[in-house]
Amino acid sequence: MSERHDPHLSKHDQLLHDLHDNLEHVVPPKVYIAVGVVLLTLTGLTVAASYFEMGVFNPIVALFIAVVKATIVVLFFMHVKYSSKLTKLTVAGGVFTFLVLVGMTLADYFTRAWGRW
Amino acid sequence: MSDSTAIVNGAPAEAHAHPPYQRHHFESMGQQVDATSFAMWLFLLTEVMFFGGLFTAYLIYRNWYYPAFVAGSHQLSILWGTLNTAVLITSSFTMAMGVWCAETRRKGALVLCLTLTFLLGLVFLGIKTIEYGEKIEKHHVPGFHYSVQSFVNPQSDEAAKSYGDKPLPLDMARHTEVYFSLYFAMTGMHALHMIIGIAILAFMIVRARAGAYTTGHITFVENFGLYWHFVDIIWIFLFPLLYLISRHG
Amino acid sequence: MSTTIVSLPDQATARVPKTNFLTKENGLLSWLLTGDHKRIAILYLISITFFFFIGGALAGLIRLELLTPQSDLMATDTYNKVFTMHGVVMIFLFLVPSVPATLGNFLIPIMIGAKDLALPKINLLSWYLYVVGGILVLYTMITGGVDTGWTFTTPLSTHYLNTNVLSTGIAVFIAGFSSIFTGLNFIVTIHKMRAPGMTWFRLPLFVWSHYAASILMVLGTPVLAIAIVLVALERTTGIGVFDPSKGGDPLLFQHLFWFYSHPAVYIMILPGMGVISEVVSTFARKRVFGYTAVAFSSVAIAVFGFFVWEHHMFIMGVSTYSTLVFSLLTMLVAVPSAIKIFNWTFTLYKGSITFETPMLYAFGFMGLFTIGGLTGVFLGTTGTDIHLTETYFIVAHFHFVMVGGMLMAFLAGIHFWWPKITGRMYPEKISQLAALVTFIGFNFTFFPQFILGTLGMPRRYAAYPAEFQILNVFSTAGATILGVGYVLPLLYLAWSLKYGEVAGDNPWQATGLEWQIQSPPLTENFLEIPVVDREAYDYEWLERQKEKEVTTSVG
Numbered sequence: 001m002s003e004r005h006d007p008h009l010s011k012h013d014q015l016l017h018d019l020h021d022n023l024e025h026v027v028p029p030k031v032y033i034a035v036g037v038v039l040l041t042l043t044g045l046t047v048a049a050s051y052f053e054m055g056v057f058n059p060i061v062a063l064f065i066a067v068v069k070a071t072i073v074v075l076f077f078m079h080v081k082y083s084s085k086l087t088k089l090t091v092a093g094g095v096f097t098f099l100v101l102v103g104m105t106l107a108d109y110f111t112r113a114w115g116r117w
Numbered sequence: 118m119s120d121s122t123a124i125v126n127g128a129p130a131e132a133h134a135h136p137p138y139q140r141h142h143f144e145s146m147g148q149q150v151d152a153t154s155f156a157m158w159l160f161l162l163t164e165v166m167f168f169g170g171l172f173t174a175y176l177i178y179r180n181w182y183y184p185a186f187v188a189g190s191h192q193l194s195i196l197w198g199t200l201n202t203a204v205l206i207t208s209s210f211t212m213a214m215g216v217w218c219a220e221t222r223r224k225g226a227l228v229l230c231l232t233l234t235f236l237l238g239l240v241f242l243g244i245k246t247i248e249y250g251e252k253i254e255k256h257h258v259p260g261f262h263y264s265v266q267s268f269v270n271p272q273s274d275e276a277a278k279s280y281g282d283k284p285l286p287l288d289m290a291r292h293t294e295v296y297f298s299l300y301f302a303m304t305g306m307h308a309l310h311m312i313i314g315i316a317i318l319a320f321m322i323v324r325a326r327a328g329a330y331t332t333g334h335i336t337f338v339e340n341f342g343l344y345w346h347f348v349d350i351i352w353i354f355l356f357p358l359l360y361l362i363s364r365h366g
Numbered sequence: 367m368s369t370t371i372v373s374l375p376d377q378a379t380a381r382v383p384k385t386n387f388l389t390k391e392n393g394l395l396s397w398l399l400t401g402d403h404k405r406i407a408i409l410y411l412i413s414i415t416f417f418f419f420i421g422g423a424l425a426g427l428i429r430l431e432l433l434t435p436q437s438d439l440m441a442t443d444t445y446n447k448v449f450t451m452h453g454v455v456m457i458f459l460f461l462v463p464s465v466p467a468t469l470g471n472f473l474i475p476i477m478i479g480a481k482d483l484a485l486p487k488i489n490l491l492s493w494y495l496y497v498v499g500g501i502l503v504l505y506t507m508i509t510g511g512v513d514t515g516w517t518f519t520t521p522l523s524t525h526y527l528n529t530n531v532l533s534t535g536i537a538v539f540i541a542g543f544s545s546i547f548t549g550l551n552f553i554v555t556i557h558k559m560r561a562p563g564m565t566w567f568r569l570p571l572f573v574w575s576h577y578a579a580s581i582l583m584v585l586g587t588p589v590l591a592i593a594i595v596l597v598a599l600e601r602t603t604g605i606g607v608f609d610p611s612k613g614g615d616p617l618l619f620q621h622l623f624w625f626y627s628h629p630a631v632y633i634m635i636l637p638g639m640g641v642i643s644e645v646v647s648t649f650a651r652k653r654v655f656g657y658t659a660v661a662f663s664s665v666a667i668a669v670f671g672f673f674v675w676e677h678h679m680f681i682m683g684v685s686t687y688s689t690l691v692f693s694l695l696t697m698l699v700a701v702p703s704a705i706k707i708f709n710w711t712f713t714l715y716k717g718s719i720t721f722e723t724p725m726l727y728a729f730g731f732m733g734l735f736t737i738g739g740l741t742g743v744f745l746g747t748t749g750t751d752i753h754l755t756e757t758y759f760i761v762a763h764f765h766f767v768m769v770g771g772m773l774m775a776f777l778a779g780i781h782f783w784w785p786k787i788t789g790r791m792y793p794e795k796i797s798q799l800a801a802l803v804t805f806i807g808f809n810f811t812f813f814p815q816f817i818l819g820t821l822g823m824p825r826r827y828a829a830y831p832a833e834f835q836i837l838n839v840f841s842t843a844g845a846t847i848l849g850v851g852y853v854l855p856l857l858y859l860a861w862s863l864k865y866g867e868v869a870g871d872n873p874w875q876a877t878g879l880e881w882q883i884q885s886p887p888l889t890e891n892f893l894e895i896p897v898v899d900r901e902a903y904d905y906e907w908l909e910r911q912k913e914k915e916v917t918t919s920v921g
Contacts, residue, residue, distance in 0.1 A: 140486075141481070141890075142480065142481040142482035142483075142484075142486065142559075142890075143559075144559075144895065148558060148559065151558050152484040152485075152554050152555075152558040152559065153484075153485075155553075155554050155557060155558060156484065156485055156488075156550060156551075156554045159550045159553055159554065159584055160550060162584060162585060163546055163550075163584055163585070163587070163588045164588070165588075166585055166586070166588040166589050167588035167589070167591055167592050168592075169588075169589065169592075170588075170589050170592030170593060170596070170622045170625075171592060173618075173621070173622070174596070174607060174618055174622075177615065177618060178607075178613070178614075181613070182613060185613075259603065259604070259605040259606055260603035260604040260605050260606075261603070288613075291612060291613065292612070292613040294605070294606050294612055294613070295605075295606055295607065295612060295613050295614060298599075298605035298606055298607050299607070301605075302595075302596070302599060302605070302607075306595075
């Protein structure tokens with residue numbers, strides 16, 4: 001299993017090398033600051049939007065903003081943008097299953113014919 | 118550390134040559150870090166599905182009882198809600214910074230970030246306590262002398278009056294109890310997760326001060342960060358769904 | 367038919383290896399605080415066997431009551447409690463953990479070439495959660511039981527009963543987390559801890575099945591958890607989420623409950639199918655036909671399994687359009703299961719088949735699961751479901767797949783890997799007899815129930831119209847025979863621990879990694895992590911290994 005074993009490194013240095021290898025990508029603080037600012041701005045935006053009468057678009061706008069916020073938290077705060085394909089697939093799998101639960105349950109509720117016959 | 122003296126002495130190191138944090142069933146630190154991180158992600162998936170049931174219930178009843186949900190939502194303080202959202206977002210920021218501090222081995226800064234996250238978490242819970250207190254006073258807690266007065270007669274209620282709410286017919290007014298059930302169930306479940314997170318943060322602050330996370334082994338901080346951000350994401354959805362249903366007159 | 371592939375070492379000189387995971391450490395604490403996946407597997411084996419016999423005793427009571435058309439053995443309320451507890455114990459405390467927590471825990475690390483699961487402490491926690499859940503169920507039984515049916519249907523469970531719904535709910539909640547953590551552990555292990563050269567498509571199909579089942583455990587069980595939480599809140603505080611008088615919808619509970627409980631049936635059966643793949647291959651001396659198809663069909667069953675839950679609710683008041691959608695999807699989910707049956711059958715074709723006990727159980731599985739699965743199609747079709755649901759047809763259907771299918775697969779697996787786990791062989795003749803007795807008993811018990819259901823006998827009733835009695839008597843007689851078939855393995859397997867023949871490393875001459883190490887294995891499984899360079903079920907490789915051994919010993 002020692003594919004990365006470099007015969008020129010001492011055992012001690014190999015250990016340290018292993019440790020550093022795991023920290024593939026260190027996200028710099030300025031990214032976090034930017035994300036934090038965007039999140040707070042979007043929060044203000046979604047509060048403001050709720051004061052406008054937009055009919056059916058109110059919930060759509062609110063959910064859209066929430067999805068954008070959640071996405072940037074996942075991508076940057078949770079490092080998914082810099083993570084392996086497996087991590088990305090795992091997140092996608094979770095979202096998909098959640099959508100199945102919500103969507104297919106609502107499929108029953110939205111097609112009930114109560115009061116119509 | 119015993120391992121470094123062993124390396125100096127030579128032979129025993131060969132038999133036990135792995136970093137001190139590596140568990141014996143793993144072949145390398147890389148495998149261990151990968152595996153524990155993946156395990157945390159899978160655990161978060163279970164949390165997504167757990168909250169998913171509540172979101173499903175919410176979407177159904179909001180669709181059925183929209184006027185009741187609007188009236189119920191007007192009972193929540195937009196001030197406290199927005200403030201709490203900002204508090205939680207900031208705590209997510211401080212947590213992310215904490216991970217960066219651990220990665221770059223800044224012990225003091227790490228302790229600071231964890232402490233800030235911890236305090237912001239407490240602030241969040243404090244505000245929630247105030248909000249829950251208001252609900253209790255107004256008898257808007259389902260199952261405990263629930264009162265529909267504010268909805269049948271909005272003029273008698275400050276919040277309802279300020280939005281110019283019309284009186285609801287009695288059966289729709291009674292459905293506000295469903296709204297509040299979901300409010301308490303969802304924010305309560307969220308708060309429970311916050312409490313657990315804050316408790317773990319307290320533990321982590323102690324360990325961080327002892328230098329446990331600034332020697333290159335940061336998986337605990339990283340994985341906890343994932344959990345904390347997830348709790349933040351739940352609130353990111355709870356806030357508009359519960360507080361911002363319709364604030365226009 | 368006296369041919370056998372069993373190849374044991376010379377019994378005069380053979381000994382069970384002195385150093386193995388069983389002898390490594392002694393004392394109760396070394397077991398109760400173990401991280402060794404093999405010891406945890408045995409802890410599970412003991413606990414689930416205990417609960418199996420409790421569930422079995424409850425089944426005996428049900429069949430005794432149903433000997434006569436009147437409700438005369440026990441009050442109808444008591445009968446409701448008996449069948450509820452039978453369901454709760456058998457499903458949550460036996461079927462769900464059966465193969466994964468015992469055989470899966472034991473074998474998966476070895477099959478992939480690892481020293482343990484990824485998270486040994488979580489593995490131990492899983493077992494403790496299971497035990498706590500089990501104790502709570504026992505507590506429920508002792509303090510008066512619960513009579514809602516294992517399905518906790520609302521509003522019965524939330525508003526109309528005064529029995530122990532809460533403690534049962536908590537028990538199931540806790541046992542559910544045991545299941546979640548097991549599945550989580552498996553997924554991480556299979557992804558991250560395969561030995562060098564062990565690519566996904568070289569994995570034994572047993573591992574693929576457990577991978578698929580683990581996805582279901584991780585994604586489905588939490589929804590059951592929240593459903594239980596909501597029932598608990600409804601019962602204790604009256605929040606109204608399932609209460610029609612407050613605007614709630616009782617069907618919402620069923621949506622959440624069945625969103626888990628349908629995938630749960632695949633959680634139960636997929637690991638069993640994994641066992642069957644291993645057993646059929648070994649006792650036909652042939653590669654599993656269509657390895658890729660079987661692997662993908664396992665994952666397909668898991669994925670499709672999430673899309674069909676409403677077929678348990680066709681008559682409950684859901685919309686007609688949704689029944690159309692879910693019925694169609696139910697037809698689709700039958701396809702991957704059928705693919706597996708075809709592949710096992712083609713594996714047998716032109717194989718060198720022998721009839722040791724695991725293979726007898728496997729044959730039983732293939733026949734009975736097919737019948738059970740086909741009757742599922744009747745139930746998935748909305749039109750026929752209206753007549754057949756809530757009758758004994760359903761009871762027969764799920765017992766065919768769960769008992770005729772899953773329990774037979776479990777017994778096949780226990781017998782197949784018994785020599786690996788204990789180092790000793792079970793006695794072949796009596797075990798073949800037990801398998802036969804089980805098969806006969808099973809058919810006598812449950813086949814009449816298909817007829818009863820079609821004739822209209824409702825399920826969950828202590829009293830029934832007199833014209834149904836003869837078939838019920840048949841069924842109870844069969845249940846007695848079935849009981850004997852299940853007690854026998856308990857006795858002879860225990861006997862074999864001391865008096866069984868020494869098995870050696872590979873009594874079945876099988877190809878998996880687990881058969882290349884000693885029986886019982888060392889605590890760390892492998893002295894050196896193997897490098898894998900061959901496909902699964904490579905019998906030619908095995909032949910070459912044997913030739914090598916012959917030539918070296920001659921020289």
